[in-house]
Amino acid sequence: MKGEINGLKTLIMKDSPSAYYIHCFAHQLQLTLVAIAKKHLDVEDFFDHVSNVLNVVGGSFKRRDLLRDHQAKKLEQLFESGEVKKGQGLHRERGLQRPGDTRWGSHFKTLDSFIVIFSSIVDILEVIELEGSTSSDRNQAEYLLTKIKTFKFIFVLHLMLKVLAMSNELSMILQKKDQDIVNAMEFLNITKKRLQDMRENGWESLLDDVSSFCDVHDILIPKLDESYFPGKSKRKSSGVSYEHHLCVEVFFVVIDVQLQELNDRFDVVSSDLLLGMGSLNPVNSFSNFDKGKIMTLAKCYPSEFDDGKIRDLSYQLDTFIIHMRSGNPKFSNLQGIRDLAKALVEENLAETYSLVYLLVKLTLILPVATATVERAFSSMKHIKNEVRNSIGNQYLNDCLVYYIERDAFINVSNDVIIDRFQNMKTRRGQL
Template sequence: MLDLSNHHQSIQIVIDKHSQKVKNEYRMRLEASIDVSRFLLQYGLPFRGHDESESSINQGFFLGLLRWHGDKHPDAGKVILENAPQNDTLTCPMIQKDIANACAKETLKAIIGDLNGDYFGILVDESKDISHKEQMALVLRFVNKNGEVVERFIDLVHVSDTSACSLKKAIYSLLSVHSLSPSKIRGQGYDGASNMKGEINGLKTLIMKDSPSAYYIHCFAHQLQLTLVAIAKKHLDVEDFFDHVSNMLNVVGGFFKRRDLLRDHQAKKLEQLFESGEVKKGQGLHQERGLQRPGDTRWGSHFKTLDSFIVIFSSIVHVLEVIELEGSTSSDRNQAEYLLTKRKSSGVSYEHHLCVEVFFVVIDVQLQELNDRFDVVSGDLLLGMGSLKSGQFFL
């Protein structure tokens, strides 16, 4: 009878080595996919491309970056993508989602750990996605272990409707998932919608019934934005001015050829200023300006529009003069002529008109609007914060 024990032992050694090699290759493929996913998640980049076929020259960020990773690390390149077993490439959409979900769980675990069971405030907003489904976003505001005030995004969830009861249920459900108690809420921050700040059945009232210390503050920045934008619609001269700016944006910035003409004139004028010594060259100076359309509810965008308008005013006038003479249609030529020659006849000086009839009136309307939108508590809090910032309060 033959002794096969040594032969069997040799076979087992070969099997063990092969199994270890397979495990190492799998680990390298998984680590490569995880590294690429973490990079894309860190910078908020999309994973998938429009065409991910092998013949595509743009397969999307995930596959493209994974291929680049393999080129830079030959050991990984030997076991990923087309060099991997076809049933174990670890690149399919389901795998990508699993990795992203795992990263999200680890991130949330770190956030909750940083909170360390302490008190927190909640910031909530809702909006419709592209498919018109209502979505609710939840952000926690708290003091971390380093004593820093931080805001951390927790989740974005679908809600059946935006009633106060539905939003409260969704908030409590999210807090429960992360073992957070509503009794720890010490602040609420929402917009000014009635379902959020209503005194009887609003979300803030429902939560304060469970946690009386969860004081509600309407976002100050949001209130200020609404106040300033409301002024632009209430004062006739201001409204007329922004209508004039909007018409100018449509005429000058509505076509590629006109935008190119605007850029060319800016470049030529800047070169002339360099030659005359009126401006100096330097890194970060004299960036190209464009025409940005202001948003309806963001006063900052109005400021950016006007700031650019002032800087490139002469270039805008030049483009309008060209359109007035060479416009392709009579409507374009008439619009350019109207924008260039519109003036209001007045029996007072410009200084009196701008100072008395516009500036003082707008300030009065702004004060009235601020008093209407900010209650006494919010006003006192703002004054206190302003005093602390200016160094008038000492501890």
């Protein structure tokens, strides 16, 4: 049901149009970046080069030590020149985190570090080019130097960093175990607005940043009004200027694909369902209550809510929210929609607010996969690896529970565990 082919989902929706399913939004945001990389050759090549640089520079402890030494020397030079000031917690050592499609935010951190320690990366590659143990290592370092010390590579580096920076907060909020749906939808809209604003007004500032970076690192800046020649051949001109290629064929296309993917994957129906669910959430005395969003949610179920019931629901919601906020202790400290459904039944209000209760039940049976579900599948790769490839199902389940919920288990002391085993049966010795 994930990716571009939603076969099972399509079959179910044909049989029951109101059988909605909302896939993990954090996973959808992950697919957005992957789609960009696959749909644009320059971006795909860029990430390939970044990955290769990480493999070469971080390929051994010796090279990682060299990277740290170069950073320390560079920082000391900046201290001596007065360009930076010393201070507690400032100028921490930066490493290169390998980007992963299932760890959202990792691409952003990788590119951010890549820019900060770019000069150290170049120094390490130059050392490998001259002193590499094999000709293959030396040739690879030379090849990567020719790729990363180009205006186009630096341009895509800054472009992708800006794009990922705009979606970074959204990525973080979508990966929370307890998602704040209303805030997530607000961050989604903010991200799309920022991307659109960047498309319309961000070209000049991006070009200035790239040019300044190239000046600092002695990278040749081409004449943007000259003809662009794709590939290595200088005989076949593309018929457009270098600036046109970067602006129209790279800058605009990357942002347009990003916006299109966000609009397609976070479609209107899914957003309406989630916002409606968030508006029904009773936490903090229904602080997110929004009658309009709840009415939109009801309209997603035309077989349950015809025009007459929609009008009745509107009147019922007006009374319902006043009742819920009247100070009744039964409704003051509810922690979720499930608690709301239970409280309505216990207080004999399920029939009084029959349409609201129906909507609450529909919300409860709506399958929403969160990032926690995605983490469970990713965690299996860490637990069931080549060393433990024949692990039993029960033991695998126990290990996964501990690994996935490690934030909760970290509060369990060793003494509690020892006492539990001690009390399971009579033992000769004390554990």
